[in-house]
Amino acid sequence: MHIGVDVGGTNTDAVLLDGTDVLAFVKSPTTDDVGSGVVSAIKTILEQSGTDAARIESVMIGTTQFTNAFVEGKKLVPVAVFRAALPATESVRPMVEFPDHLTRQIGTQSYLVNGGYEFDGRIIAPLDEKAVAAGAKDMKAKGIKSAVLSGVFTPINSAMEDRMAEIILNEAPDTVLTASGEIGRIGLIERENAAIMNASLCDLSHIVVNAFRDALRELNIICPLFVSQNDGTLMTAEFAEKYPVLTFASGPTNSMRGAAFLSGESDAIVADIGGTTTDTGVLIGGFPRESAISVDIGSVRTNFRMPDVLAAGLGGGSHVRDDGNRIGPDSVALDLLTEAMVFGGQTLTTTDIAVAAGYADVGDSSLVKHLDKALVNRAVDRMHAMVEEATDRVKSTQGEVPVILVGGGSVLINRDIRGASQVIRPEKSGVANAIGAALAQVGGEVDKVFSYDKIGREEAMEEARQSAIERAVDAGASPDTTKIVSLEEMPLTYLPAGAVRIKVKAIGDLAPAGEAS
């Protein structure tokens, strides 16, 4: 049996799964210390189902703690960046665009040294080891304990980042290191930014992951602990402690994967209608489609894998104006239960419209009886049109696909959706996030530029496939079930035909306890 937990900003949800059966679930408040909320949620589902803690095989936790901490600029530590790149890249120093509230905590310390690679793997300059050592001494003197390793085209060859790590640890053995080539993709600044975010969270990740561990210990649950990543795969607790940034945006990912499970569809569009927004995304083979464009987090740009989610201003608390022609984007949000007309408030919201139109049963319907029928009809049309537009926008091709509606605001929709082969409203959709966490698999990915002229297409593809599979297995996947789920080839413009960027991703089931390496 597995336990899935979703630690959100407001609620901590937990589910108990036996295979694919949901045995118990609960929603409880998130606590300041994180741990006690997790303990009480897990305790509740174990008691509900009468399950012995010894029967739990693994616990998977999804959390927004790290995203929130970075966006709010809380509990971050100072970071030093080592970039192997000179004489290239001198025109943009690290952290140029970081807002003041972040640099006040993270600082702007960086050491640019000679080094880095060309797109085809040649070196720009030999690594200046003396400069790295001098930087490490300076960093130590300044009391900075978290460092980022970065460099030009380091995703294609990690040797220089590895060497910098050795030199830094030699000078300052207590340093916590984040290698940018390990977590980001092509795009120096965005990859470096993702690494800086990660490095700034190193204290918090230690505290949070330990709180999770202590929670399990308190409950006498002795089993592997996993944390969900933003691409819908799992990482071990040890890995999460080193790479907290990989949890960013795992919330929408888990919600979509949970929706897929609850509805039994693996290729579908998921619209999560909340109080203020509708978040719409696409599931392909049970995984969310990734965003092709860069994503800003706390106004800092990154390029690491993120679910492609479109937010539209329609939720259960959205204001209705202009005789029903205009919905949102503002919402009464958490005040729905006092502000909306059906609850005796003064604000006309989408929930009031759904009640007045007779298809939602919330609050006191007599309080919206007086509403003009034409206005109600127009607003109902508009609400459906907004969901139709959102689902159509996220589609990657023409044609009809199933649409899964989740979230409290899904009561706003009662008609068919144009472009949808069917509309599915799964039960228990309130704990879709925790279910998504419990179902996650283990993955590994590679994003590298290869020269076909040098090693040939077949060999390049094989090398990329193998290294993606190795990464998945290293992360805890069982080798037998690990397979390639996506492979993209992108020839580089303005370069000779031989230069091609290959992106490969492998995914496998979690290896049973004892089998993982």
Next chain:
Amino acid sequence: MKQITLENLPDFIRGTAILGTGGGGDPYVGRLMLQQELEKCGSINIIDPDDVTDDTLAVSVACMGAPTVFVEKLPNANSAIEGLRISEREIAKSFNAIIPLEAGGINATLPLVVAARLGLPVIDGDGMGRAFPEFQMTTFNVYGVDSSPFVITDDGNNSIIIRADTALRAERYGRPVCVQMGGIAQVASYAMTGEEIRRSCVPGTVSLAVEIGRTVRETRIAGETDVCTGLVNYFEHSNPPRFSRILFDGKVQDVLRETKDGWTIGEVSLLSETGADEMKISFQNEYSYAMRNGQLAAIVPDLIVVLDRETGEAITTEGLRYGQRVKVLGIAAPPVMRSEAALPIIGPSAFRIKEPFVPLEDLAWRDNANSA
């Protein structure tokens, strides 16, 4: 005196993305480079070409190479300055101004970074009035400015000086050098006098980028009209006014894309909300021509811009995806870009397009006559 400052930097960058007409490279790195310089120097002076004195000697600086490499091995201002110094030694004169090669994309930014470091002013004008893929596609070339010495430098300040009889030949010889330099190199070319600047540049394009960006921002805040309409209103009242027109409003239905001879070539199909009208836009790195219901709607060198319908942000050819809601804006190229001398170099035939050039306003007039 017009200036680029930290305050108008976001407007300027947004404007250069729109003037990139679908290409020109990601302006993100350009913004960071310029932000870093402006934090040090405060402002960069922009000189109107009409105010340029005869003793002015300017040079263009630009990046050459693959936008996919630019995001990793970033454009390098120091190496661009080295190229400029080599050019000075070649012609035995000193430059006292910088002129941008392109008005759109990342090459609209690099000249400002170089100017900031050298304390030189930037000419309010450029050689393309938008973004184009190759170095000979400039009004500098059209109106007889010599592209040589064409100095290519890498990050390590290794350099190659090309002396070629035509700008096209300099481009052809320079491109393989750039690949050897790691897919990105800095180029100093088109050294020119004050008289040549006035004769050959597309005037006002640096301040135009700021104005376009400001219009997008203000229209968005006011929320009364959409961004595209805001831009049409702006061009109607700009000095001098420029004809512009919303060519299409719809969603992306299909994108065909291939890489051929180092170019991103393809076509995007758009469909109106009612499904009654369609538009196809061809691109060769930048958007090159647009057909509405089988009729020509706009063609290079006139500017074709695809904007996100809600935000008004420019969408590049690489960023096109099924389902995006877009508006397509056509903007008339200024007269210097449409002359008989200019069209063979930056008109349809330079992109192997069979359609002849027809000005945007004539196509609009035809359209109105047909529907009347």
